[in-house]
Amino acid sequence: MSASLLKIDNLRTYFYSRSKRAFIRSVDGVSLAINRGETLGIVGESGCGKSVTALSVMGLITATPGVITGRIDFANGTLHRNLLDGLDQSVRLSEEEGRIMDVVKDSGAWQRQSDRLQRGVRGGEIAMIFQNPKASMNPFEPVGAQIVEAVRLHTEHTGKKEAEQRALHWLERVRIDSPRLRFHNHPYGLSGGMCQRAMIAMALAAEPSLLIADEPTTGLDATIQSKIVDLLAELKAEIGITTLLISHDMGVIGRLADRVAVMYGGRVVEEGGAQQVLAGGEGNHPYTRALIASIPGAAEVRQKSYLQAIEGDVLDTINIPAGCRFYERCNRVTEAVRERCADCEPQLFDAGSGQRVRCWLFAP
Ligand SMILES: Nc1ncnc2c1ncn2[C@@H]1O[C@H](COP(=O)(O)OP(=O)(O)OP(=O)(O)O)[C@@H](O)[C@H]1O
Numbered sequence: 402m403s404a405s406l407l408k409i410d411n412l413r414t415y416f417y418s419r420s421k422r423a424f425i426r427s428v429d430g431v432s433l434a435i436n437r438g439e440t441l442g443i444v445g446e447s448g449c450g451k452s453v454t455a456l457s458v459m460g461l462i463t464a465t466p467g468v469i470t471g472r473i474d475f476a477n478g479t480l481h482r483n484l485l486d487g488l489d490q491s492v493r494l495s496e497e498e499g500r501i502m503d504v505v506k507d508s509g510a511w512q513r514q515s516d517r518l519q520r521g522v523r524g525g526e527i528a529m530i531f532q533n534p535k536a537s538m539n540p541f542e543p544v545g546a547q548i549v550e551a552v553r554l555h556t557e558h559t560g561k562k563e564a565e566q567r568a569l570h571w572l573e574r575v576r577i578d579s580p581r582l583r584f585h586n587h588p589y590g591l592s593g594g595m596c597q598r599a600m601i602a603m604a605l606a607a608e609p610s611l612l613i614a615d616e617p618t619t620g621l622d623a624t625i626q627s628k629i630v631d632l633l634a635e636l637k638a639e640i641g642i643t644t645l646l647i648s649h650d651m652g653v654i655g656r657l658a659d660r661v662a663v664m665y666g667g668r669v670v671e672e673g674g675a676q677q678v679l680a681g682g683e684g685n686h687p688y689t690r691a692l693i694a695s696i697p698g699a700a701e702v703r704q705k706s707y708l709q710a711i712e713g714d715v716l717d718t719i720n721i722p723a724g725c726r727f728y729e730r731c732n733r734v735t736e737a738v739r740e741r742c743a744d745c746e747p748q749l750f751d752a753g754s755g756q757r758v759r760c761w762l763f764a765p
């Protein structure tokens with residue numbers, strides 16, 4: 402049995418911008434593997450393609466053309482499935498020099514096949530929690546009923562009473578205050594923090610083998626944020642569920658992730674063990690170093706000084722340069738690599754101990 406529960410291979414998810422008459426290459430050749438029992442963190446600035454990667458796995462990209470190529474292999478027990486299997490039959494691409502110029506897609510056929518592939522996977526084997534729990538829960542139904550539904554739909558506890566007990570168990574498990582009372586509350590009757598706990602309970606109630614958490618603490622105030630991170634850390638220790646954790650908050654990633662992938666401009670630019678990647682030193686990608694340098698120190702936070710942002714603009718993924726995608730903003734270019742940086746995109750080079758870095762400075 403392979404150690405990877407989920408393996409994403411050369412995923413490309415594009416959107417068509419009518420105003421610019423061009424493709425936004427939100428995810429542009431991403432390959433990632435999540436091993437059983439581990440938490441893989443994805444970090445990167447806003448717009449680098451983190452959420453689109455997660456939504457592509459869940460089959461939740463509805464805008465066209467959406468996911469266009471790649472493989473997403475999910476393997477658990479007897480279920481082995483490429484979640485993009487056969488979808489290429491509904492898409493015709495025309496490429497020139499490796500650049501996609503046109504996409505013709507039969508969206509109806511594509512969606513039907515994607516829904517077939519996602520049966521039992523989305524919401525069951527793979528559950529997702531989002532940044533805004535209130536928007537992701539049904540406002541017209543009490544929280545408990547929604548969790549009961551997840552239990553009955555996705556686990557062997559199909560009886561009503563039994564499912565209610567399980568739902569209550571999950572509300573207790575996420576340490577929501579007064580779980581019996583919350584069971585009967587509607588989502589709007591809960592605070593942001595409580596609602597995020599209810600959402601986590603609902604995701605776990607399906608007993609998924611993979612949990613995708615997209616910015617689970619963003620939008621909550623600071624003290625509640627840290628309580629949710631504590632909860633996720635406890636659940637990780639107790640349940641050991643395999644997790645894909647997306648966050649732009651290095652602190653959250655540092656606490657929870659075993660391995661980290663750093664994304665920039667629709668690509669993974671570095672991946673490896675959390676400690677190595679988050680070291681932010683000589684052994685890291687210049688972008689990772691800049692990201693880590695931009696984390697405010699405790700003293701700065703106390704003084705409320707501004708976050709030292711990375712200089713330059715985030716790459717627009719419409720006009721992708723020929724060379725390294727980070728070239729315009731990189732302050733580590735040496736004369737030895739300058740020409741290659743400008744002209745040719747680096748591959749992911751092995752930097753030892755399983756760490757890989759997409760930078761010419763790491764070329765053997
Ligand atoms: N439905 C869509 N139609 C067009 N463009 C989209 C769509 N969804 C995402 N994008 C674009 O794709 C790019 C990647 O978006 P994505 O949401 O994955 O970023 P992100 O890394 O999750 O950022 P954030 O940290 O802000 O959540 C962005 O440029 C975004 O504007």
Ligand code: SF4
Pocket residue numbers: 686687688725726727728729731732733734735738742747759760761762
């Ligand atoms: S390849 Fe060159 S431009 Fe890109 S990150 Fe490395 S040094 Fe900087």
Ligand SMILES: [Mg+2]
Pocket residue numbers: 451452453615616
């Ligand atoms: Mg996002």
